[in-house]
Amino acid sequence: VPIEFLSVGGDDFGTSLLDTTTFLDGVATPPSVMTTSYADNEADFGISMATKICNGYMALGSRGISVMFASGDGGVRGGHDSLSVCDDNTFMPVFPGTCPFVTAVGSTQGFGPEKAINFTGGGFSNFFPAPSYQTAAVASFLKTIPSDFAGTFNKSGRAYPDASVQGWNFEIVSGGEVGLVGGTSASSPTFAAIIALINDRLVAARKPVLGFLNPFIYSTASTAFTDITIGHNSGFVCPASSVAFDAAVGWDALTGFGTPIFSELLAAAMA
Template sequence: MLWLSTFVLVLVQLSAAKPLAGKRWDDVAVKHAWVEPPRGWELHSTPPEDHLFDMRIALKQNKLDELISSLFEVSDPTHARYGKHLSKEEVDALVAPHPDSVEAVEAWLEHHGINPADAEFRSAGGEWITIRVSIAQAERMLNTKYGVYHHAASDSYVVRTMEYSLPAELHSHVDVVTPTTYFSTLRSMRATSFVLPQTSSLVGDAESFAADISPLAVPASCGSTVTPACLRAMYNTTSYVPKATATNKLGVAGYLAEFANDADLQTFFQKFRTDAVGGTFSHVQVNGGQNSQTNPGIEANLDIQYTEAISFPTPNIYYSTGGSPPFNQDSNTPTNTNEPYLDWLNFILNQTTIPQTFTTSYGDDEQTVPQDYATTVCNMFAQLGARGSSIMFSSGDSGVGGGDCLTNDGTNRKIFQPAFPASCPFVTTVGGTTRVPEVAVSFSGGGFSRYFAQPSYQAASVAPFLKNLGTKFSGLFNATGRAYPDVSAAANGFQVVIGGRTTSVGGTSASSPTVAGVVALLNDFLISEGKPPLGFLNPLIYSTAKTGFNDITSGSNPGCGQTGFTAGAGWDPVTGLGTPDFLRLQALVG
């Protein structure tokens, strides 16, 4: 009996000294799985076992609830903490993982022969760890098999898996591991702009046209041929001159191997805003982003030309975020994971000083993004908002859904298809309008998330719409989900200079930079008055600033073989709260 007691005591002491020594890493459970390859993808081949790539591990954030509570408090105009945004250090402290999570993940890495000290990257808060692994290592760690998948429409090849698993005890410590089941690539990611046929000869006489526009009389031609003068008049920014240009900045996030062209911006200014000639913007290249100044992108030029056109002389920054080269079956060269939001967000969150306003014109069908991945990325946008940045996203150009709208869960049901990141509750999503007076444009993306619950800030505004809708479209959308868009702006006939020539471009990717330009001016006004910037907009615009928008009451957004939602009085999932009126908003936020 004495011998047994001594033996038990020794075991207890050993367990206390090495709490992780007895963990069973082979007790695994599925983290995420697809029932079939996402639509458009097919298995092509098996990657070499020694193919190297960067695996990213997102550890659960110990004080995420506190971060989100802080975000809402500093963004609520009725709260005592309104405008008291968090510093980078304060945010980093809130997103840091619990020491137990760090210990568990590092022990798991060591079990697989990986020294945590050799990590390629650790975020400032410690919630992201990037390690370089081979296919063979990753398959052992995640109890899976990787394949090379081909996307015929874009001729893209990526290394992904249909499912992955983690040891059961790691599920409470890890949010997501990538690259695994998120199949979207930079090539198949949808930029929402598209080229339109020229509808007017107005472009050749832009200077005289601009002189004829006043805020009190916007010509109907602005509904089909949109210039900076049109937008400045429509949204009441013409008379405002920015003052806080030493502090206030506007950031444009770009992907798809696109960059904005300096010469085209000058040509654009010469045609459409002569007082801005000579104005420039900063280029920041992230993760191998391009900036060769040859063959500029339609989306990139659209974004920077219209943020500049409205916010000038506010400093603008274009972030060109790169993606990996096409997968080479014979290559042993490490590649990145080709998951752009993570690349850009990890970069921007690591900066000490960040722009007060951002716009992004890219997105995917929500159902094509694994929910754990979408949630992790959405929470990263919350970090930006907590630090005082306003983040605009295009709502998409497929109405309530594009394509066949079939679910990818094996049931092949036809339902409305929300978009992500438009459906994230921590961004401000921008829909589209057309014509003068404005009506909803038919392609304006809008609807209700199936991943994210309806946030409290919009409940009172969304309820009347749902009540009036009644049982129409019952079962086709999630009435309790985060509703979008939040606001809207013109989306048709934007005059964009590409390669020296003026082209007509449409899409809600024109709407997002337009609203971002207006928001940047509001931030300029506040900063020049010694006040903090707006930060996360939604709690403000759904409450005390609600009357600062022009309500759009006609038009609809068909899709999925259905007529789609209809714009009406108040908020609607076609145009949101409406289009911005800078002067009204200036009075409301001041």
């Protein structure tokens, strides 16, 4: 599967995202998958700019592009947490993961059992309402939250992430040197690669590519994941004692439906 890297000039993240959607919406032969390993606090965009960008991703989905974003590395406390926010129980959602037209990807770690990593971004949008495709799954998760839960969040907002992939001790090569990294920035391109491989099989079978993924993930493919039921997304810096969401059976605001099982995800796509 060929890979292309897209670079957009300028220092304003929101404008760069908007420019990217405009460019990809205009190319004659668009890619079937796009992934971005960066995000920022939703509030920093403002609802007007966030809506413009999100509508751009809706347009890309209509062209058959599966759009994925890292869900953030600050747990419930934004793109990146810090010690100054550990006692703040007003959760901070991360955009573009909160856009209902993108697939937000969180992080897990370990095996036997696989767990949600502490920094995996997840929560509920303050800008975008919950889309119909996730209503039932999110309602089940909300029932697991205790009535005396101290966290403040928008229960009716678009919930994220949608899925997760391993995101710790990722081996990379940079400048000819081998090293280990971690973050949802590693998880999102890995999930994108899985979707690209599935699209390749679909094209070979003369079937359409998956395009906008979330309705597929929340219905036909919802059982094609390893359910992650252990974890607490307090953040990379904030201690585990900080208020945050806990992983649960089924969809949760740490790992979505969990980590993909390739054979089962492929079977669901080919059905």
